[in-house]
Amino acid sequence: MRYLLLVFLFITPISFSNEFAETSELNVKLISDCNKLPKNGKFSTGILFNLQPGWHLYWINPGDAGLAPNIHWDLSSQITTGSIQWAFPHVIELDSISNFGYSGQLLLPVSMQTKNMTENKTELIADVNWLVCKDICIPGKAKLAKSFVVTDACEKNSNANLFADWAKKIPENTELMDGTVSIVDRKLQLELFLTQTIFQNAVTVDIFIENTQVVSYQSTQSQRWKNNWVLWKQDLNDAFVNLPEKINLVIVVDHLKSYRVQLSTQEQST
């Protein structure tokens, strides 16, 4: 019966009405913070997932298994788009496997900009692919589309609050004063001195590495921190070969505030 259900899930067509699609595991919607788009100006667009309990989606680095969602935009040539701004993830442990992702709700915000829009109307189209998992994994995809009237200025809507809430989960870029990366006894060691004292009064610090093939997600990690300094160690990934030129880190302080740091590994002692 369970297998029959699985087959059914795989062949169930996604029902969608332009900007909205729904499966047994989640629904997904294309949203913007403007009711009407500006002829010249910035606005936010995003893909909003609402997941059924127990199901999860993946971060840009999914961890030991899984796959991050991706979006291919089909837009007017007068609209430019940025990349997905990934919220910081949480650790998902299942069957001894350690993954990074999201439960409940996920917004994938993307900054867009119009320039000298001549049309009175335009359509934002997104081809979205995802892998949603619980004890099983199910791939999904949807073509989402939403039409907008183009006016002089963005007419904000209630989604603006949602984008503002998710902006708090997007890691803030922060600069390094100094940073070293070293490999000792098959462990990656990072020592960072940041320009901001983000660790002052911090009770918990979690570090996620965007690059795959660097550290082992199963292994024990250790870190020490104070004020603007952190020392972090974790075993190397089983598939580790060489350090990438740049390591992108997401540092989460007290499960609340997150920072993104880029560390160059060139001219570092390994």
Add this chain to the structure above:
Amino acid sequence: MRNLISAIAISFMALPCFASVNIGDTAPDFTLSDTYGKSHALSDFKGKTVILEWTNHECPFVKKHYGSHNMQNLQEKYTKQDVIWLSIISSAKGKQGAVTPEKANQLTEKRKAHPSFVLFDKDGTTGKTYGAKTTPHMYIINTEGKLIYKGAIDSIPSADKEDIAKATNYIDKAMDEYMSGKTVSETSTVSYGCGIKY
């Protein structure tokens, strides 16, 4: 005082332990039962090249490679060249991918697969010894019993069959290099797929 505590705080995140096998190391021996109840040890195949494929027929990434016949083509190509191909199921009882021997044989027949044997690793010991985390997860062991490749089947992590033709097939690449006497150039890659249901 709180700052002092923060300064000396050490955070540990300990998870269930996986071992791993390094490239160039002797591949750990194991003994597992096949779908006909016969036991096979890795050491039985001494002197032959062995390919290990962790599998779960319900995983979308496995379906991608079987639905396209990519996996079967690899199996047929190399078993015809006297390579031993072992498909290993590490799904625990009651979890996705756990099948009876009869069902495993039906799957082999239905999918026109060509493994040398389909083996059961019900307690997950062999999978964890090798550090297998996903389905598929691939390993190549040379005729001297040394590990020469571990990781993904190919270079594009997706569940889309259309990506197969665009991807670099790591098994073909490693086997072509090894069988022509060259050093395998890409020995470790990050596997992609569903987590193994230990």
